[in-house]
Amino acid sequence: MKQDIPYLKVVSAIAVSLILFLLTDFTFILGFLLVPFVIYLLLDIKFKSDRTFFITVFIIWIPTLYGFSILSFVMFIVIVCSVLLLEGTLKQRFTQEVTLTYLTFLMGILSLSSVLILQAFKVIPSFGNIESRMIAWYTEQLNDVSSITGQTFDTEMIIQSVKGFFTLIPSQFFVVSFVIALYTVLMIRVLVTDKSQLWTYVPFSKWVFPRNIAYIYFGFMILTLFQNTLGDAVYAIVMNSMVILEWIIYIHGLAFVLYFLKHKELNIVWIVLIMIVSVILKPITLFVGFIDMLFRFRRRIETGGK
Numbered sequence: 001m002k003q004d005i006p007y008l009k010v011v012s013a014i015a016v017s018l019i020l021f022l023l024t025d026f027t028f029i030l031g032f033l034l035v036p037f038v039i040y041l042l043l044d045i046k047f048k049s050d051r052t053f054f055i056t057v058f059i060i061w062i063p064t065l066y067g068f069s070i071l072s073f074v075m076f077i078v079i080v081c082s083v084l085l086l087e088g089t090l091k092q093r094f095t096q097e098v099t100l101t102y103l104t105f106l107m108g109i110l111s112l113s114s115v116l117i118l119q120a121f122k123v124i125p126s127f128g129n130i131e132s133r134m135i136a137w138y139t140e141q142l143n144d145v146s147s148i149t150g151q152t153f154d155t156e157m158i159i160q161s162v163k164g165f166f167t168l169i170p171s172q173f174f175v176v177s178f179v180i181a182l183y184t185v186l187m188i189r190v191l192v193t194d195k196s197q198l199w200t201y202v203p204f205s206k207w208v209f210p211r212n213i214a215y216i217y218f219g220f221m222i223l224t225l226f227q228n229t230l231g232d233a234v235y236a237i238v239m240n241s242m243v244i245l246e247w248i249i250y251i252h253g254l255a256f257v258l259y260f261l262k263h264k265e266l267n268i269v270w271i272v273l274i275m276i277v278s279v280i281l282k283p284i285t286l287f288v289g290f291i292d293m294l295f296r297f298r299r300r301i302e303t304g305g306k
Contacts, residue, residue: 010056013041017060017079021072028071032180035079036187042083043188047090053083070123074114078107082184089199096185096199097207103181108174115173131166135159167236171243178247205259209252214293217245246286253289254278259298 017038024031046053057080064076085106089099119126138158146152185199192198220242227235257278261271278285292298 009041009045010052013038013045013056014060016041017076018063021064021068021075024072024075025069031072031075032183035075035180036184037191038079039082039086039184040188040191042079043086046083046087070118074111074118077114078110081106081110086188090197094199095202096189097202099199100178100181100185103185104174104178107177107181111177112170112173127166127169131162135162138162167239168243170236171240174244175247204255205262207252207255208298209248209293211293211296213245213248213252214290217242217249217290220245249289249293250282250286251289252293253285253287256288256292256298257285260301263301 016034020031020034020038023034042053042056045056061076064073082103085102086099089102094102115124118124139155142155142158189195189198220238223230223238224242230238254275258271258275261274266274278288
């Protein structure tokens with residue numbers, strides 16, 4: 001049965017939320033540092049009293065809507081939805097890595113869709129508009145340098161690099177969301193005193209993602225071979241999907257490397273050194289993760305090769 005909670009906790013949640021939005025308007029990165037604390041306080045309130053939670057959210061919503069930037073309002077929406085999602089994962093006793101996956105996609109989809117909606121209503125410039133301005137600025141700067149030094153620059157290569165960057169912007173929302181989701185889940189685990197109430201903990205070395213991800217990734221790789229026949233919109237979807245899938249396979253690869261090193265009972269120093277190398281050498285780790293997804297080497301090791 002849900003219970004009333006001290007109003008000091010409600011005041012703390014409101015105060016930390018407003019500080020978060022204030023920091024976000026001035027320093028984007030510092031604002032994100034407070035996200036887990038706001039989510040933790042609101043999640044604790046939600047577990048103890050639905051009524052108090054929605055009252056608290058309404059009180060935070062008023063100054064956020066009228067006193068802060070649109071970025072803070074989008075963050076407010078993402079935080080509230082994240083709290084509702086995390087409450088559901090805790091009640092369903094999801095594992096930590098499954099919770100992290102759901103939270104990443106929720107944050108990524110909400111933030112990206114919010115930006116696209118704001119662009120559609122011309123509240124903020126579109127990616128295409130920003131891209132055109134950046135290309136024009138770079139071209140102007142290169143022309144000025146060329147006129148002074150007499151050197152020629154490969155303008156087309158720079159233009160293609162800028163276009164490639166803007167093509168992959170949607171996928172970066174999910175990459176950043178993963179970092180924030182991971183930070184949030186880990187901080188909640190630190191802040192909560194009763195660890196038994198949290199998600200089922202699975203060691204990182206035991207993280208296993210579905211084999212279908214490798215199949216889908218391979219299918220997208222085949223599609224990139226027909227780049228010239230794909231439309232710009234389809235090509236952008238393929239490339240952004242590949243970036244997201246690459247990160248999943250990369251994390252899977254890191255988990256497999258750690259599992260293999262522990263299975264071989266190597267010294268902790270060697271494990272740390274090899275893991276650092278694995279993090280740095282992303283293409284190799286990505287290949288390892290892709291192969292393990294297909295052939296399930298961890299399962300073969302555990303069953304003695306069967």
